[in-house]
Amino acid sequence: QVQLVESGGGLVQAGGSLRLSCAAPERTFSMYAVAWFRQAPGKERHFVATINWSGESTAYADSVKGRFTISRDRVKNTVYLQMNSLKPEDTAVYYCARSYYTGSGYYTEGEYAYWGQGTQVTVSS
Numbered sequence: 001q002v003q004l005v006e007s008g009g010g011l012v013q014a015g016g017s018l019r020l021s022c023a024a025p026e027r028t029f030s031m032y033a034v035a036w037f038r039q040a041p042g043k044e045r046h047f048v049a050t051i052n053w054s055g056e057s058t059a060y061a062d063s064v065k066g067r068f069t070i071s072r073d074r075v076k077n078t079v080y081l082q083m084n085s086l087k088p089e090d091t092a093v094y095y096c097a098r099s100y101y102t103g104s105g106y107y108t109e110g111e112y113a114y115w116g117q118g119t120q121v122t123v124s125s
Contacts, residue, residue, distance in 0.1 A: 002026050002114040006096050009119030012086055016123070020081040022096030022116060030074040033099035033106060036081045038092035038121075045095065045109065049081060052104040059104050064090075086123045093118040 008020040022034065035050035049060045049070040058070050069082040079096060097112035106112070 002029065002098055004029075004096050004098060004114055004116035006094065006116040006119040009094060009121045011122045011124065014086060014088055014123055014125050016086050017082070017084045018086065018121060020083065020094055020096075020119060020121075022079040022081075024077050024098070027077065029077045029098060030072070031102060033101055033104055034072065034079045035097050035099065035106065035112060036070065036079075036094055037097060037109065038090075038094045039118075040089075040092040047107045048094070050099075050104050050106060051079060053102040057104040059107070083121070086121075088123045088125045091121060091123050093120050 005023050012018055031053050033052050036048040037045050038048050039045040047061055051058045051070045051072055055072045067085045072079040095118045096116045098114045099106050099111055100113045
């Protein structure tokens with residue numbers, strides 16, 4: 001079982017920034033694609049961003065393009081989500097997930113094998 005631990009969530013005003021982290025103690029974490037999903041209250045969980053095993057390929061949901069950046073430090077076994085220009089509609093629980101695969105281009109929950117417990121992001125207007 002792979003354990004993923006998210007951190008960095010919190011309360012921020014609209015226009016502000018937060019950086020989420022997703023860490024895994026397992027060394028093989030760096031060999032797989034990782035994504036961030038989010039779930040707003042009363043809504044389904046949706047894809048936000050993904051990064052391939054090497055960090056060279058990324059993809060984003062249209063709603064966050066140009067504002068969010070996903071990156072990874074393979075030595076530290078950590079994936080980050082830098083969130084800038086936050087909007088109230090970004091309020092959600094954010095989950096990181098490790099894919100079954102190494103490449104990018106996976107946008108659905110079924111393509112991810114392991115999930116973190118989630119971290120709350122609240123953006124006030």
